[in-house]
Amino acid sequence: MPTTEENVSIDRISSDLKELAKIGRAEDGGVYRMAFNEADMRGKDWLEQKMREAGLETRRDGACNLIGRLPGRDPEAPALLIGSHIDTVPCAGILDGTLGVLTGLECLRVMKESGRQPVQDVELFAFSDEEGRFGGMFGSQALAGLITPDTIHSATDPGGERLEDVMKAAGLDPWEALQARRDPTTIGGYLELHIEQGPVLSADDLQVGVVEAITGLFKWSVTLSGEPNHAGTTPMIMRRDAFMGVADFAHEVPRILDENGSERSRATIGRVELSPGSPNTVPGEAMFTIDVRDTDETVMNELAQATRRALEAIARRRGLRFSYHVDSWIKPVTCDPELVWCVENAAEEEGLRYRRMESGAAHDAQIIASICPVGMIFVPSLNGKSHSPAEWTAWDDIEAGAKVMLGAIDRLAFRS
Numbered sequence: 001m002p003t004t005e006e007n008v009s010i011d012r013i014s015s016d017l018k019e020l021a022k023i024g025r026a027e028d029g030g031v032y033r034m035a036f037n038e039a040d041m042r043g044k045d046w047l048e049q050k051m052r053e054a055g056l057e058t059r060r061d062g063a064c065n066l067i068g069r070l071p072g073r074d075p076e077a078p079a080l081l082i083g084s085h086i087d088t089v090p091c092a093g094i095l096d097g098t099l100g101v102l103t104g105l106e107c108l109r110v111m112k113e114s115g116r117q118p119v120q121d122v123e124l125f126a127f128s129d130e131e132g133r134f135g136g137m138f139g140s141q142a143l144a145g146l147i148t149p150d151t152i153h154s155a156t157d158p159g160g161e162r163l164e165d166v167m168k169a170a171g172l173d174p175w176e177a178l179q180a181r182r183d184p185t186t187i188g189g190y191l192e193l194h195i196e197q198g199p200v201l202s203a204d205d206l207q208v209g210v211v212e213a214i215t216g217l218f219k220w221s222v223t224l225s226g227e228p229n230h231a232g233t234t235p236m237i238m239r240r241d242a243f244m245g246v247a248d249f250a251h252e253v254p255r256i257l258d259e260n261g262s263e264r265s266r267a268t269i270g271r272v273e274l275s276p277g278s279p280n281t282v283p284g285e286a287m288f289t290i291d292v293r294d295t296d297e298t299v300m301n302e303l304a305q306a307t308r309r310a311l312e313a314i315a316r317r318r319g320l321r322f323s324y325h326v327d328s329w330i331k332p333v334t335c336d337p338e339l340v341w342c343v344e345n346a347a348e349e350e351g352l353r354y355r356r357m358e359s360g361a362a363h364d365a366q367i368i369a370s371i372c373p374v375g376m377i378f379v380p381s382l383n384g385k386s387h388s389p390a391e392w393t394a395w396d397d398i399e400a401g402a403k404v405m406l407g408a409i410d411r412l413a414f415r416s
Ligand code: HGY
Pocket: 130, 131, 132, 360, 361, 362, 363
């Protein structure tokens, strides 16, 4: 277990957080490090330098996952992976993903300084495109061997930019992502610290969440096609108005969830684009996104079928055509009981206020769960806010989470 002189420095974590927050921050106070854009790449360069200063061996794999390695005593022992992501949604806060990477960095710095070498390698990851500019979890999917040539060839972002073009513009060969697959026998487990991004911990003034399960999600891009027409001369009953199809669907969402979902189901229409987009033209086409979640994949399937039926009925009623693309389907996962125990026991030993819970947000951990046991540590989100500049976690909660991270690593990587 961590020795007394071995403890995380909240000063170093906060200094790193403030430095990285400057990379990609805009006038509106949000961070814009979307996958593979100039700020995301600059953030990785900054992080790689910090890893090297901490004495870690660094490399980037074919998916541009950045890895900092602390060698263990036994080169044959399967490595412990830790980390998260530093790419962000547009107008993001400064903690989502980033906090997990920087607390992981601090834990490896502390281990390096104490001179205690872990049994197995401990590798710190900053995964590429967790946030889904190109669908979601690109870097962790590449590590798990789930990326195919079709993913690389067909993935586009909401603005229509192609993954292939964006990666090439960043000096990367997108096809190298097919080489990023890691032999699962070389990995013993994966541990990720993340902000909760919801209200559960802060509502009960708890300091740590011991994650037992992570929600699944599916994301669709839906297109409704009708007929553009004059806003003044076209009678209401003669319109094939694509936006009204979106509006009808939005009103169906509560019924779809009530009839087919669970109390953990969530559905969000996050983006709507109309064309031709002029105030005096009936919208001929509407493209919108749907993000649907649940911790039970059977429920996810039922929600997908009900969503499709609702869209078919609306299209018939309004004389529209509808098509959709499944941008991602990410299974829900349960965390490994041993890693859950390590996190819980570390929180217990630190005398912290904690609870076991599920994650309503998706994380790289649920992809990595396809190749090794995973565990997650949550720290509270002030007022449950995230994916916005209002995202925050109190410094002493960050320090508590980092101590739990170090304690869990000690339970996993120092057993002889
Ligand atoms: O969407 C999510 O749940 C995560 O923030 N990528």
